Amino acid sequence: MISKKTINAIEVCVYLAGQRHAGYVTTTEMSPRLDLSISYLENILKPLKAHHIVSAMKGPGGGYMIQGDMSLISIWDITSVLECTLNASPSEDADMCDDTSTPASYELGLEQVVKTTLSNFTLADFVDESRDQEARSFVQTMGRFKFKPMVAPLMPKAPNSVFQLSMMMA
Template sequence: MLSKKVFHAVNALVVMACLPAGNTITTAELASQVGLSVSYVESLLKALREHGFVRATRGPGGGYDLAMSAQRMSVWSVVDALDPYPQTPALEGDAQIDLEQALGQSIERELKAFLSNTFIADYANEDSALSLPRKAKVWDFGFKPMVQPWRPEAPNSVFQLSQFVVKPVAKPAAAWRV
């Protein structure tokens, strides 16, 4: 049957097909969407890029998107590219027909026919239940606004500790009554 690698690759392609037109998704975002590690998703995306399914954009605002329309991308093309399905040898007419071999060829034909007529777009739509993060607006000159770093409000040394001691706020006497 289908390997986990192919299953995860198809899931990643469906997530990318759900993106609004012109948007990209980073490896980390994609990994969180499909529930895999970032390193494994990177290896999947490398294989998908080498076979022409996705393209990468470098730099700020970059990421991955589909290299072709999801309506043209069959599931069988992904299976054939990432995990070539072993072909059983053809049956010879004079040889004794092995039931297992005949059944295997029949299953292969049906699987190939079904997956050849099943496209990534069949499982992807922009209104899907996938919670895709919205990207920050990219400025005209190609850079995203920088996120301000979080800095804790704490003393820089032990000598400044007395300046940062939080004094409890006294509650009115009426608040203490039970």
Template sequence: MIQKKTVKALDIAVFITSRSVVKPVTTEEIANGLSLSSSYTESILKELREAGLIRAHRGPGGGYQIRGNPEDISLWDVVKHFEEVHSFEKLYPDANHPMKALETGIQDNMQALLQAQTLSDVAVPFMPRDARVTSMMGQFRLKPLPPPVMPRAPNSVFQLSMMM
């Protein structure tokens, strides 16, 4: 079955996918957002970076982003770097052993399911509170205009002549 570290790696990859639309995501944001320790988060980020799934930006405004298009990265692409794909030949030397067929079937189904889902399929785009306020109020944050006043005047030249 899938290890806890693999599940956390998937959580981190999905978190980065959903949050890095606006700017790169820092280790602290990931750790706080997923209730993980910074050191544990950093160790998983290191493995994801070495696997070529994320990229790191250093300096102010830096953080982590998904490398490439999240629509092209399947969940299996993340899982396969953390899980060992088993060959049940050593465990069940008999080709007709029922447990060998069962475990191979479970592993194949899990792999097919994870290959069918991409990071963009499971990530929900996150828009920070500041961005929502700015987009609703406009970039310059001007005061709202007063309500329009209907003028009490003739609507045409003909109405004006009738008033006189």
């Protein structure tokens, strides 16, 4: 069946797809939102980058981003990167056993159902458009590097000159 790592990889890709208008997202930003450690995120993102599902950029303003159109990336594309057992072609396993009542053919049929089902869903199916609008407006107001707004300077409440000082003393 599908491992927890693969489920986390799907969640990471859905999160990145939802943040595509915000630019590159760092693992430091993703870690608290997805409740995953930074090193675990990097282990997930490395094979996804190697298979051109996500792109990475180093340096200031860098991070990870979904590569390409999210309506063309199926959930199966993400799953097949991390699941070796589901990645086997049916023709290789079909020669092992022609009897449909054996466990091997049952597993093969189950894998085909999983593959077909996951191929029918894309990342676009899981991205919430209302959150996408919020992210876009956040980027427009905060900028590409997501700096926090500066705190208003504190104005001292003291006299500005000796004349004001003498007026306060009287």
